[in-house]
Amino acid sequence: MTLTLKILADQLGGLLFDAAGAATGDAQRQQIIGAATLETAGPQDITLVDSTDKIHLLAKSRAGAAIVPPGSGPLDRPTIEVADVHRAFALAIVGFRPPRPAERVGVSPLAVVHHTARIAADVDIHPLATIGADVEIGVGAIIHSGARIMAGCRIGAGTTIFPNAVLYEDTRVGKRCLIHAGATVGAYGFGYKIVDGAYAISAQLGWVEIGNDGEIGANTTIDRGTYGPTVIGNGTKIDNLVMIAHNCRLGEHNMICSQVGVAGSTTTGDWVVMAGQCGVRDHVHIGDRAILGARSGVSNDVPARTTVLGEPAIELRERKLQLATISKLPEMRKSLKQISARLATLEQATFEQAPQYTAEHTAEQGSPVVAVAPATEAA
């Protein structure tokens, strides 16, 4: 598809400017055949710059024009100014490169669906998916190829299960969720006791419950509870390769970034953020709107609205101070040596004149022995 910049600007509800700051006929008639990011756009593509402090990045792009925030121009090439750059650019992309229509397959005859499963209207079950006994699937849900929905699972309306995700027995998934490829929900919790000289696994009588509007990332794992549910609250989003252990209870609207691990029985409030590669120990509570900084190791409760960072994680302000001080460590060590030398000089000067007291110091292991002349020798 080819559009003029004029038509594109009209479709996006934006203001068109040329490099001189006007909307000349030349700019209006310029033809655009695609939309692409700064790195990949060619001379006939439109690109985007999503904030005024990134405008300088445009200079290196081959793009023919750009969608930009209001007041960004005039720039070195035509621009369309819009209030919501991301919304406009997504519209442009969809216009030039319409998304592949989702193929509706209904319940494929090549899927393996247990005769006791209850499948609502308008559900797609792709070839080679398996649906176990007593499973319930809500209206409009999509189960992709290779997904394994084991016995007793409940899947809410409008939820999508991507290829090769596995839901163990009795997993409950709410409405409008996305469960990405390779995610494993409901595997056994990692708890053992030693019986007769070997590890014996704990009870595995629980299950996993995921609320509405959740997202579970690719290859993420959420283990079932020991006796009851491991719970993921409504609206909570979990990235790829995350581990949520048995008996955890995450609140609503949490954002759990990639490769985070949360150990058993830990609970969170609402709107908690865990940045990438955090670890949280078992049996702690993370309060509402707390933020765990990237790669933090959290071994205690975190109060609401608190940001922590580091290993072990402490409050952000403290951690910054700690890091600043650690960076001064080599300097401090030098300083300490110098002070010690100055002190020795002073001691010599002072006590050679007036040796009046006895001091004993136990030299610390590995440090130079502190030489203070005892009274008997100094006399």
Added chain:
Amino acid sequence: MTLTLKILADQLGGLLFDAAGAATGDAQRQQIIGAATLETAGPQDITLVDSTDKIHLLAKSRAGAAIVPPGSGPLDRPTIEVADVHRAFALAIVGFRPPRPAERVGVSPLAVVHHTARIAADVDIHPLATIGADVEIGVGAIIHSGARIMAGCRIGAGTTIFPNAVLYEDTRVGKRCLIHAGATVGAYGFGYKIVDGAYAISAQLGWVEIGNDGEIGANTTIDRGTYGPTVIGNGTKIDNLVMIAHNCRLGEHNMICSQVGVAGSTTTGDWVVMAGQCGVRDHVHIGDRAILGARSGVSNDVPARTTVLGEPAIELRERKLQLATISKLPEMRKSLKQISARLATLEQATFEQAPQYTAEHTAEQGSPVVAVAPATEAA
């Protein structure tokens, strides 16, 4: 199902008490319809408290009664005291909510089983599993949907392979193992050398051997050896999302928690514990019963019966001391500045009276220049 507390107590072999410490008729006749954890139990459910120091948590629960350790009561509601709370509670759950009977499917006609595979008696191979050439599967093993058992694998009696797990060629799995969903066993080791200006992969002629009674967590990966086996010893339990690299040889009864990574050719003794998110470098040895604390980065051998922690990991006692000292760093830095000031004051007082020596100190980079008056000026 509905049971009276009297009948339940008898079934569990426990002692029933009411809130007054007696076994009154009222308590005996109280009806229970389910068993649930503290957070989820309702007034007609029985719950559990598994140690006396958690008894206070019962106050917040809506549970109608509780299974507790001996000597816990009397409490605010009826209790059944038993020696093994977890065993009794698991029995109660199974009574009220009988586990779904495992559906025996035999070798499903919808599975794809190579004609050279040797399948013992009493094996379940679920629909859409694939079994390669020359595979051997022992008595009573269960292969779930979507599991891929590639050519030459050996699977011991009583082992369960959960959905979508993948065993590359020639993987050996012992008896009574659990291989969870999405686990990948036997993929290529990550070793390269540069040939003609590009990475060329090393030999991939080995395989993986897992002993008896092992557990491999969901989405965990264990790579094949270069020439011979990567070995996981008998009884060793591995949690989700763990990486065991090529040529590793783990001993027996290890416990490897979630998201741990063990680099190539590392070996362990028996009863080693690696807590969550540890990393262990290549070619080191972790001795019998060593414990690697959570998120430790281990770059050296660890002696038997030693606990290490931190990044880089050091002995626990040392690490605690280190952490304590790091927390004092800002204070130490202030202290150092004060001492320096006091020293300057003293130097001035001493050498103004009796300027007897010359001192030169090279000021450290970035620190305030140490002002010591040379003899010529002080004179």
Added chain:
Amino acid sequence: MTLTLKILADQLGGLLFDAAGAATGDAQRQQIIGAATLETAGPQDITLVDSTDKIHLLAKSRAGAAIVPPGSGPLDRPTIEVADVHRAFALAIVGFRPPRPAERVGVSPLAVVHHTARIAADVDIHPLATIGADVEIGVGAIIHSGARIMAGCRIGAGTTIFPNAVLYEDTRVGKRCLIHAGATVGAYGFGYKIVDGAYAISAQLGWVEIGNDGEIGANTTIDRGTYGPTVIGNGTKIDNLVMIAHNCRLGEHNMICSQVGVAGSTTTGDWVVMAGQCGVRDHVHIGDRAILGARSGVSNDVPARTTVLGEPAIELRERKLQLATISKLPEMRKSLKQISARLATLEQATFEQAPQYTAEHTAEQGSPVVAVAPATEAA
């Protein structure tokens, strides 16, 4: 198969020596039935020692003979000296234990291939793989069981997709790549904004592009770009359980070890190495041939040819200095206390004789108050 050492040495182009340093008839006639590593070799196997500094490990092995580097012997048993030990040992293994011939299946009638897919000559599509609409697969590619190739994907000639790997829509994979089992390529990027009191997912209009000769490890995840591609350059090797987030652009010949996480929009040059369990924040650039040490947390750009380590990552030299100093911390703290005591002694000695000034120091919080007598009291 049984070979004499003489024949084996000839086949490998190596020089045979016995324990006395000669090539006696006894050594020549010694029969070998297999090749195995030091730990697993028996008396009739040949083993390898790949560098002269590991020769001492041979003493503990039961192997009957060893392939060793030139000039290693004479040793305690017969040896074959060759220039490239690994190449020779791989040849020996393949001789004794010929690799299972890859079974050519063509396009299996048990695979589910969309009628619009374009499959080149000599392609294997194993049973129960699924190939979506408009997919293109190049000459000689192999798609294993359970792999899910969604609509619009392009797979280059000679590429192998292992079992249960998932390629979301429009993923492009170059020639001669290996995509290991359980890898998920092209799942949604983890980006949200808050709309009406809940997280709304960002646009998911992009895709993933993997160059030629790439390797993607088992259970690794690479997310699609927001509007355009997430890019993995030619020859770049990625280990297991790695996370590459949306919009990243990795250069050529990168080596990304296990459990590394790279956050969104980060870019790398060529020949970058990221050791195990690193984390790299979003929107940074890692220069050509930079090395990120194991478990580093990288939150800034890294210049070309620079090695960084630590959390936060700093240059290797600095990090070593920092670690050395941290290990001295307890000692420094003791030293500081002793200096403070010595100083107090000196102050007392000096100002008792000649109290000439007033000093005030604000005692730091938590530290012992610094006692300096004011002039009025000292007088």
